Amino acid sequence: xxxxxxxxxxxxxxxxxxxxxxxxxxxxxxxxxxxxxxxxxxxxxxxxxxxxxxxxxxxxxxxxxxxxxxxxxxxxxxxxxxxxxxxxxxxxxxxxxxxxxxxxxxxxxx
Amino acid sequence: xxxxxxxxxxxxxxxxxxxxxxxxxxxxxxxxxxxxxxxxxxxxxxxxxxxxxxxxxxxxxxxxxxxxxxxxxxxxxxxxxxxxxxxxxxxxxxxxxxxxxxxxxxxxxxxxxx
Numbered sequence: 001x002x003x004x005x006x007x008x009x010x011x012x013x014x015x016x017x018x019x020x021x022x023x024x025x026x027x028x029x030x031x032x033x034x035x036x037x038x039x040x041x042x043x044x045x046x047x048x049x050x051x052x053x054x055x056x057x058x059x060x061x062x063x064x065x066x067x068x069x070x071x072x073x074x075x076x077x078x079x080x081x082x083x084x085x086x087x088x089x090x091x092x093x094x095x096x097x098x099x100x101x102x103x104x105x106x107x108x109x110x
Numbered sequence: 111x112x113x114x115x116x117x118x119x120x121x122x123x124x125x126x127x128x129x130x131x132x133x134x135x136x137x138x139x140x141x142x143x144x145x146x147x148x149x150x151x152x153x154x155x156x157x158x159x160x161x162x163x164x165x166x167x168x169x170x171x172x173x174x175x176x177x178x179x180x181x182x183x184x185x186x187x188x189x190x191x192x193x194x195x196x197x198x199x200x201x202x203x204x205x206x207x208x209x210x211x212x213x214x215x216x217x218x219x220x221x222x223x224x
Binding site for chain 2: 101
């Protein structure tokens, strides 16, 4: 079945560092792809999405490009802030329902 | 606009007890979902409802039941709780069950079964 694999965490960076969180997927066809973020003590929020190959989703300085050649949707940010500390989930739509990766915990130190 | 509310926020429950987790949304969304979140496993779908009056089983439905009597409410019931059901439970909704509309999540219920 369709699935998502994320890089294992936790990831710890210093403020203003460059961030990459890897995400690859296995799917039939070309599903829509998503990044969700979960801040401490809260539910998940949509961060960005891409609905077709080569689309780039962006929001709050984060970007991810839908790469069908490498079946990837890596999350990047050029300069992270302490407030970006959260758990990040990559996901795809399969049979009209979201399928999530296991999540990557990100901690940004001042 | 409250979005999605869940109750209780947290609960400690003795094994064997019955428990209902409540979920209400005020966005008039047709589709609703229940997930459990466990460390290292991400979110796993328990049950879903594409529209009021219909429900379906997700990835991990055993030990759980749901009902969808109206558009707004989607309660999750544990008939006889077991320690392996200790988890954080999230309710979610989106406008329609097809397409790529944003899925919104509630704040979660932390359940501990002893």
